[in-house]
Amino acid sequence: DQQVKQNSPSLSVQEGRISILNCDYTNSMFDYFLWYKKYPAEGPTFLISISSIKDKNEDGRFTVFLNKSAKHLSLHIVPSQPGDSAVYFCAASISNTPLVFGKGTRLSVIA
Amino acid sequence: DAGVIQSPRHEVTEMGQEVTLRCKPISGHNSLFWYRQTMMRGLELLIYFNNNVPIDDSGMPEDRFSAKMPNASFSTLKIQPSEPRDSAVYFCASSWTGAEEKLFFGSGTQLSVL
Numbered sequence: 625d626q627q628v629k630q631n632s633p634s635l636s637v638q639e640g641r642i643s644i645l646n647c648d649y650t651n652s653m654f655d656y657f658l659w660y661k662k663y664p665a666e667g668p669t670f671l672i673s674i675s676s677i678k679d680k681n682e683d684g685r686f687t688v689f690l691n692k693s694a695k696h697l698s699l700h701i702v703p704s705q706p707g708d709s710a711v712y713f714c715a716a717s718i719s720n721t722p723l724v725f726g727k728g729t730r731l732s733v734i735a
Numbered sequence: 736d737a738g739v740i741q742s743p744r745h746e747v748t749e750m751g752q753e754v755t756l757r758c759k760p761i762s763g764h765n766s767l768f769w770y771r772q773t774m775m776r777g778l779e780l781l782i783y784f785n786n787n788v789p790i791d792d793s794g795m796p797e798d799r800f801s802a803k804m805p806n807a808s809f810s811t812l813k814i815q816p817s818e819p820r821d822s823a824v825y826f827c828a829s830s831w832t833g834a835e836e837k838l839f840f841g842s843g844t845q846l847s848v849l
Contacts, residue, residue: 626777630777656836658836660838665842665843666842666843667739667826667828667840667841667842667843668778668826668838668840669840670837670838670839673836713777713778715836717836720833720834720836722768722780722783722791723780723836723838724780725770725777725778725779726777726778727774727776727777727778728777728778
């Protein structure tokens, strides 16, 4: 059973528009959430994170939103750029235990 | 800093053969993780070490899988005997203790078992 779910395997967005990637989780004990980005033939790299005590964290073009009541988080990329094309993994942890990852969403930003 | 180094980058082997994947974590990191990526299951944790000691190996799929960390700068993941369903990308990652959420991944080993 997947504790972290990314139900959209892929997403295509026009350059300059907003990309919204979604993630749901089932374990209410998760207290830290992260997004990792992965390019082909490379390992995932950390992108942005949010603690469960917050509902929003912003870093440049990237914003993560957390809705604890719905057990849902999302990653917004505005504006989307072709270099953002990658696989995005949602991840969660409980008090510094190893990360639990979703299956990933492949984002394609079309010029 | 060289980052996490994994070898080989690609491994093609025949069913029944032994496969050994290698990892050198970032110097100073004392937690090391082995993950496997497949289309069906995404990134799943196989095992992790803290200060060279295995902490949780509940993700290791079968007894055919084993992992060691003889010192702070080296770890191996071994599959013996290998099977076609083991084909996947295997990632090693490291972090500081207490910061397990901030993982630094290697480039992975693409394993194909024919």
